[in-house]
Amino acid sequence: MIKIGIDPSGTGTTAVAIFEDNKLIDKSEYTNCDWIAQTDIILDKLKQDAIINIEDCLYTSASASKR
Numbered sequence: 554m555i556k557i558g559i560d561p562s563g564t565g566t567t568a569v570a571i572f573e574d575n576k577l578i579d580k581s582e583y584t585n586c587d588w589i590a591q592t593d594i595i596l597d598k599l600k601q602d603a604i605i606n607i608e609d610c611l612y613t614s615a616s617a618s619k620r
Contacts, residue, residue, distance in 0.1 A: 554573070554574065555571065555572065555573050555603075556571070556572045556573075556575075557569065557570070557571050557572075557595070557598070557599075558570040558571075558572070559595060561591075565584055565585060565586035566582060566583070566584045567582070567583045567591050567595075568580070568581070568582050568583075569581045569582075569583070569594075569595055569598070571598065579598075
């Protein structure tokens with residue numbers, strides 16, 4: 554199973570980690586304030602016929618993550 558972790562900073566930097574069978578196979582960092590461009594890059598990493606299952610979608614804010 555392939556899992557993708559996406560961590561947007563809110564300032565234009567997004568980290569993407571891709572795991573296959575719980576082993577890290579790719580990690581990338583994107584710095585682009587255009588969120589659509591970042592989305593396109595992430596979607597390009599998926600296989601065209603991939604089934605996407607979102608298991609966890611956690612919202613954090615900068616002030617909350619420092620507590």
